[in-house]
Amino acid sequence: MNLTLKVWRQKSPNAPGRFITFQADGVIPDMSFLEMLDVVNEGLIEKGEDPIAFDSDCREGICGMCSLVINGVPHGGHKGTATCQLHMRHFKDGDTITIEPWRARAFPIIKDLVVNRWAFDRIIQAGGFISVSTGGAPDANAIPIPKADQDQSMDAAACIGCGACVAACKNASAMLFVAAKVSHLSLLPQGKVERHRRVTNMVKAMDAEGFGACTVTGSCEAVCPKEINLTFIARMNREYLAAWFKGK
Amino acid sequence: MNLDAKIPSGPLEKKWDRYRLEMKLVNPANKRKFDVIVVGSGLAGASAAASLAELGYNVQCFCFQDSPRRAHSIAAQGGINAAKNYTNDGDSIFRLFYDTIKGGDFRAREANVYRLAQVSVNIIDQCVAQGVPFAREYGGLLANRSFGGAQVSRTFYARGQTGQQLLLGAYQALSRQIGLGAVKMYPRTEMLDVVLIDGHAKGVVARNLVTGEISSHAADAVVLATGGYGNVFYLSTNARGCNVTAIYRAFKKGAAFANPCYTQIHPTCIPVSGDHQSKLTLMSESLRNDGRVWVPKSTGDKRPPRQIPESERDYYLERKYPSYGNLAPRDISSRAAKEVCDEGRGVGSGGLGVYLDFADAINRLGQRTIAERYGNLFSMYETITGENAYEVPMRIFPAVHYTMGGLWVDYHLMSTIPGLFVLGEANFSDHGANRLGASALMQGLADGYFVIPYTIGHYFVSAKQAKASTSHPEFKKAEEEVKVRTEKLLSIRGRRTVTSLHRELGKLLWDKCGMARHEAGLKEALRKIPELREEFWRNANVPGENQDFNQALEQAGRVADYMEFAELLCLDALNRRESCGGHFRTEFQTEDGEALRDDQNFAFVSAWEYQGPAKPPALHKEPLVYEEVKMTQRSYK
Ligand SMILES: Cc1cc2nc3c(=O)[nH]c(=O)nc-3n(C[C@H](O)[C@H](O)[C@H](O)COP(=O)(O)OP(=O)(O)OC[C@H]3O[C@@H](n4cnc5c(N)ncnc54)[C@H](O)[C@@H]3O)c2cc1C
Ligand code: SF4
Ligand code: FES
Numbered sequence: 001m002n003l004t005l006k007v008w009r010q011k012s013p014n015a016p017g018r019f020i021t022f023q024a025d026g027v028i029p030d031m032s033f034l035e036m037l038d039v040v041n042e043g044l045i046e047k048g049e050d051p052i053a054f055d056s057d058c059r060e061g062i063c064g065m066c067s068l069v070i071n072g073v074p075h076g077g078h079k080g081t082a083t084c085q086l087h088m089r090h091f092k093d094g095d096t097i098t099i100e101p102w103r104a105r106a107f108p109i110i111k112d113l114v115v116n117r118w119a120f121d122r123i124i125q126a127g128g129f130i131s132v133s134t135g136g137a138p139d140a141n142a143i144p145i146p147k148a149d150q151d152q153s154m155d156a157a158a159c160i161g162c163g164a165c166v167a168a169c170k171n172a173s174a175m176l177f178v179a180a181k182v183s184h185l186s187l188l189p190q191g192k193v194e195r196h197r198r199v200t201n202m203v204k205a206m207d208a209e210g211f212g213a214c215t216v217t218g219s220c221e222a223v224c225p226k227e228i229n230l231t232f233i234a235r236m237n238r239e240y241l242a243a244w245f246k247g248k
Numbered sequence: 249m250n251l252d253a254k255i256p257s258g259p260l261e262k263k264w265d266r267y268r269l270e271m272k273l274v275n276p277a278n279k280r281k282f283d284v285i286v287v288g289s290g291l292a293g294a295s296a297a298a299s300l301a302e303l304g305y306n307v308q309c310f311c312f313q314d315s316p317r318r319a320h321s322i323a324a325q326g327g328i329n330a331a332k333n334y335t336n337d338g339d340s341i342f343r344l345f346y347d348t349i350k351g352g353d354f355r356a357r358e359a360n361v362y363r364l365a366q367v368s369v370n371i372i373d374q375c376v377a378q379g380v381p382f383a384r385e386y387g388g389l390l391a392n393r394s395f396g397g398a399q400v401s402r403t404f405y406a407r408g409q410t411g412q413q414l415l416l417g418a419y420q421a422l423s424r425q426i427g428l429g430a431v432k433m434y435p436r437t438e439m440l441d442v443v444l445i446d447g448h449a450k451g452v453v454a455r456n457l458v459t460g461e462i463s464s465h466a467a468d469a470v471v472l473a474t475g476g477y478g479n480v481f482y483l484s485t486n487a488r489g490c491n492v493t494a495i496y497r498a499f500k501k502g503a504a505f506a507n508p509c510y511t512q513i514h515p516t517c518i519p520v521s522g523d524h525q526s527k528l529t530l531m532s533e534s535l536r537n538d539g540r541v542w543v544p545k546s547t548g549d550k551r552p553p554r555q556i557p558e559s560e561r562d563y564y565l566e567r568k569y570p571s572y573g574n575l576a577p578r579d580i581s582s583r584a585a586k587e588v589c590d591e592g593r594g595v596g597s598g599g600l601g602v603y604l605d606f607a608d609a610i611n612r613l614g615q616r617t618i619a620e621r622y623g624n625l626f627s628m629y630e631t632i633t634g635e636n637a638y639e640v641p642m643r644i645f646p647a648v649h650y651t652m653g654g655l656w657v658d659y660h661l662m663s664t665i666p667g668l669f670v671l672g673e674a675n676f677s678d679h680g681a682n683r684l685g686a687s688a689l690m691q692g693l694a695d696g697y698f699v700i701p702y703t704i705g706h707y708f709v710s711a712k713q714a715k716a717s718t719s720h721p722e723f724k725k726a727e728e729e730v731k732v733r734t735e736k737l738l739s740i741r742g743r744r745t746v747t748s749l750h751r752e753l754g755k756l757l758w759d760k761c762g763m764a765r766h767e768a769g770l771k772e773a774l775r776k777i778p779e780l781r782e783e784f785w786r787n788a789n790v791p792g793e794n795q796d797f798n799q800a801l802e803q804a805g806r807v808a809d810y811m812e813f814a815e816l817l818c819l820d821a822l823n824r825r826e827s828c829g830g831h832f833r834t835e836f837q838t839e840d841g842e843a844l845r846d847d848q849n850f851a852f853v854s855a856w857e858y859q860g861p862a863k864p865p866a867l868h869k870e871p872l873v874y875e876e877v878k879m880t881q882r883s884y885k
Contacts, residue, residue: 012796030521032632038526038747045745045791045800053799055314057487059527060628062412063318085631110458111797118435121315125427129420130379133302134295134697137370137377141334144388154381154406157413161317184379191379 001027001093005040007052008100009112017109019098022052029089033076034059034066036088037099053112061085061225064160067167068113069100074164074223082162082225102163104172106210117163119209120177127201128181130191143189153187156180158226165220165228171212176220178206179236180228186239196243203240249504249857251870254658255359260876261341264363267659268702272709279304282708283467285452287439287494289316291411291689292672293473294418295696301430302421303701308465309422310434310454312489312802317419320475320487321692324411325532325625326395327403328689330368335392339400341365346877348687351397351577352652352680353829353845354879355507357853357872359659360677367698368690372404374697378417382406395685396533397577397884403686408532408624414689418696438802441726442470442498442668443716449668450716453726455734457802460795462730464718469667469704472498473696476651476673478511480810480817481762482754484648485517485530491806492813495655495674499816503663504855504868506656506676508813509821512683512830513763514649515581518632518642519601528647529632531604531625533685536574538609538618539642541565541581543602547592553603553641564588572884579682579830579843580884582646586763587841589645596643605641646763650688652679652830653820656855656870660703661695664855666711669704671695676853681829734794737804742787746800749784750807753777753814761818766834770822774815781811816856816865823867826850838881847879 003024010017024040031039034056041051057065061082068083070076076086091097099113107115159180166174182199185191191198214233221230256263256270274282282305286297289311297309311319331344345365349356372390376382382404383391392401406413425431436457443451443464451466477492478484499505516531542561549556564584566573576584585602588594595601610618615638619626626637633643654676655663661677662669672692679687760773784807792798827836827843828850836844852869859866 028522028524031524032526035524035526039524042745042747045789046743048741048789048791050792051800053797057313057318057489058320058323059488060323060529061631062409063313063320063322063487064315065313065318080627081631085628087631087634089634114797117314121317121423121426121433121435124317124420125423127427129424130377131424132374132377132421134299134374134421134701135370137373140332140372140376140382141389145384146388147384147386150381150384153379154383154413157381157406157416158409160322160412161315184381188379188381190377 001091003027003091004096006096006098009052010109011111013108013110027088029087031088032059032084033070033086033088034084053114055114056084059084062160064162067102067115067162067164069102069167071098074102074167075225077223080225080227082160102167104166106172106174107163107166120161120163120174122209123174123178123202123205124181126205127198130185131194145189149187153184156187156228156232157184159228160226162225164223164225166211168219168223169212170217170219171215173214174206174211175214175233176224176228178202179232182236182239183232195239196246199236199239200243200247249664249855249868251504251656251855251868252658253357253870254660256659260358260362263359264366271702271706274705274708276304280306282306283308284469284471284704285465285467286310286471286473287452288319288473288475288672289419289422290319290321290473290475290672291415291418291692292696293319294415294422295693296471296473296671296700297431298418298421298425299697299701300704301425307425307431308434308467309431310437310439312436312438312457314435316422316433316435317416319415320490321415321689322412323487324689325408325530326534327393327405327410327686328371328414329395329402329686330372330404330690331365331402332369332372334390335401337400339402343400344368344402347398348678348684349680349877350882351684352682353843353882354680354847354851354874355828355872356680357677358874358876363699364678364691364694367694370698371690371693375414375417378421380406380413380417393534393537394575396536396575396581397684405534408622411689414693418693439494440497440730440805442501442665443722443726444501444665445716445720445722448666448711448713451718451723453723453730455730458797460798462727464723464727466716466718466723468708468713468715469669471669471671471700472655472674473671474674477813478648478651480754480814481648481757482751483520483525483528485514485528488527491809493806493809495670496809496813498655498663498665498668500858501665502858503665503668504656504857505653505816506853506855507653507820508817508856509761509824509831510652510681510829511648512578512650512652513582513646515578515585515646516604516644517647518629519596519645529628530647530649531629531642531644533578535604535622535625538621539574539604539606540608541574541602541604543588543593543595553595553605562588562593569884576884577682577684579832582763583832585646601643601645603641604644606637607641610638650683652676652681652683656853660706661699662703662707667707667713669700671700681831734801737790737801737808738792738794740785740788740790742789744787744789746788746790746804746807749780749788750810753780753810756780757814757817761821764832764834765821767822770818773818774822777811777815777818784808784811819864820854820856823854824850845881851879
């Protein structure tokens with residue numbers, strides 16, 4: 001099939017950007033979206049032009065590196081699918097596809113479709129962990145954990161830190177990402193010990209990074225490639241409130 | 249070259265304790281005087297960087313992704329082994345040790361493997377304390393499953409995302425140290441050379457992938473945890489950025505490269521669908537717990553799988569290896585798949601595939617249980633192929649997956665360059681000629697959490713080295729070399745894309761040095777690789793400039809190293825005139841087609857030493873001496 005691509009191109013963080021149109025011909029349905037872009041880039045390089053910059057690494061939906069807004073939807077809008085796993089069989093001959101980077105104040109553009117997501121890492125550094133050092137841990141079976149708690153914790157822990165939730169939100173809020181980490185850890189007995197400190201510090205870091213407020217529109221959940229549930233945001237709000245009362 | 253493995257004396261099970269008792273210690277107050285560079289933030293690198301910082305060392309950590317959390321370890325699916333014997337099925341440290349040695353076809357170093365099995369139990373404790381949500385039973389205790397090459401259930405897992413959860417545990421520990429200022433993290437930064445002063449590793453030269461800036465970083469020791477080099481084959485299950493660059497540059501600075509030809513081809517991957525393909529996707533080996541592998545009995549049977557009656561199917565793994573069946577080790581399962589496809593019994597378009605069928609398991613356990621165990625793998629399969637594996641069997645085929653070879657290290661995990669340590673997939677030490685499933689995660693974390701924190705201190709105290717500074721001429725020289733090379737890549741402006749050259753190299757290696765190798769083919773590869781390399785430097789098209797975010801340049805640098813390294817890989821394969829584990833030389837096989845080892849002549853580690861651009865590398869041999877185990881022919885029948 002033959003496609004028309006409208007791709008956001010921006011030379012550097014402060015340079016102005018704009019959409020440039022490319023033709024992608026002979027696209028095969030079995031290709032992934034990124035493989036389609038690879039082929040376009042091969043063509044550009046052969047013509048001596050600058051290839052389109054975009055991030056990816058694992059190409060199997062787990063590293064969280066890929067990040068494209070496709071036709072206005074982060075990761076392209078297929079349930080539980082990251083950009084790298086989106087396949088061209090979902091498009092049809094003659095389609096025009098717009099491709100943009102994540103857009104959020106806290107995720108500045110580096111080049112073309114590549115953004116800087118270090119703000120997420122700083123939030124984790126502020127408290128997204130259990131404070132244990134290597135060595136001296138008790139036997140792994142010393143504390144039984146109800147399967148339901150472990151399952152729910154795992155649901156939250158599945159977050160790949162891609163940032164699609166932020167890109168989808170009209171306020172560019174990072175609540176789903178932060179709530180996923182807070183819930184993952186506080187659902188486990190090991191993580192309960194410092195739960196109040198954790199949520200307080202993480203929320204403080206989130207606000208400092210310039211992410212917007214959450215008005216629970218649910219647009220984050222809809223695009224999340226790991227289908228992280230909105231209820232985790234409610235859980236985090238409860239945790240935060242409890243921490244706040246405790247702090248008073 | 250001195251290949252002293254520095255294995256502590258005494259009985260096998262006492263060596264590590266003894267080492268820890270006899271090693272020299274750095275006093276807590278002095279630790280902050282030592283700087284350590286850790287290159288890599290995968291399981292090995294992140295666990296090392298975090299643990300060393302916790303001890304008080306000053307750590308600088310590098311990775312090429314935009315965040316340490318994205319290292320390739322994140323993609324591991326199936327699980328991690330540990331000799332906990334929670335299932336009461338007869339596991340023990342010795343059994344895990346023995347299975348690993350045997351799985352590696354008696355080509356790994358005994359003392360290192362025993363230590364690995366010993367510390368495996370601490371890893372699980374550590375990870376649970378960090379909040380890794382391993383799967384549990386209804387009673388609240390940890391669940392286990394079995395993996396290829398073992399007859400006990402010792403694999404811990406977190407759905408199909410074990411690597412992700414373990415890495416997030418290590419990443420969180422690392423993040424805590426970054427937050428405390430004990431680790432300085434350099435994401436999107438690629439190490440391009442190791443710097444030696446007076447023969448000791450004293451730092452690295454790196455390129456900032458966003459700005460193109462080339463900088464020097466000094467330290468008292470350098471730890472490489474840069475992962476495997478499977479991407480030399482172009483198509484593999486590895487992430488796109490995985491590379492040989494870091495360890496290959498260290499090799500060129502004098503670190504011996506051990507067993508480069510030991511590569512693992514994983515039996516259960518989604519078959520190739522076309523030329524555009526950028527990577528291959530693994531379907532976790534854990535699927536072989538419940539899936540049955542088969543092909544039609546007769547060649548050219550093109551009926552849809554469900555229309556082929558039981559009596560006309562060949563469950564070849566169950567037939568050939570009745571006691572391990574579908575759980576035969578990877579090298580054996582991969583070769584068996586190749587064999588049936590070579591006979592013309594392969595399935596799918598192109599005939600390069602076999603079925604992995606869940607119909608029996610679904611009948612026995614119900615679709616729900618299967619979905620619970622492998623749901624994410626089934627949906628991944630459907631995303632890629634458009635097929636529903638609950639209804640039709642999966643089609644799978646072997647693909648390059650893991651590299652057992654790597655930089656040579658001694659018992660301390662130090663390379664032949666003093667002060668240069670190598671951890672995780674980047675070193676060679678624990679898996680011999682074939683790695684068992686769920687053992688790489690174990691090894692990466694063992695190295696990072698439980699080995700390097702001890703051995704690095706011993707080095708600091710015994711080496712008594714002066715502090716280095718980046719103003720030293722050796723740093724300037726290395727920076728200059730990196731700049732010249734970068735400029736050279738950008739000045740070729742030829743007509744072929746780097747990808748097309750890489751693809752050609754990969755195809756050559758896959759054909760001549762893949763699942764089956766023989767002398768004539770290897771010699772042909774050794775003739776063609778230099779030609780391809782010459783074309784690369786004459787005709788590659790690397791667009792853009794250095795002072796920029798330039799992904800084409802990054803890729804070109806890595807492929808340039810593959811163009812040299814591929815030769816080393818084939819040379820090693822040619823030199824090893826025996827079959828062992830993943831290294832199968834068609835000239836050396838038993839009557840029923842199994843790998844035929846030659847312990848008389850090849851029970852050694854091949855360690856290659858760089859001799860300069862014009863000369864072939866020199867081979868050194870570390871004999872493999874087994875004190876505890878007897879070398880036998882592997883049998884999984
Ligand atoms: C799809 C898949 C599934 C797997 N499943 C399992 C499993 O179930 N069980 C199991 O035990 N094993 C599994 N493995 C193997 C296992 O995941 C890897 O061997 C292991 O994670 C490697 O860890 P590592 O820390 O050594 O390296 P990696 O995780 O590869 O990390 C390498 C690090 O080095 C950095 N780096 C590399 N080069 C440079 C450079 N030049 N400059 C700066 N930084 C650099 C990278 O940024 C990265 O941070 C699997 C592998 C694959 C591919
Ligand atoms: S919550 Fe979902 S969308 Fe947001 S970072 Fe995590 S995986 Fe990505
Ligand atoms: S490239 Fe890793 S999630 Fe898409």
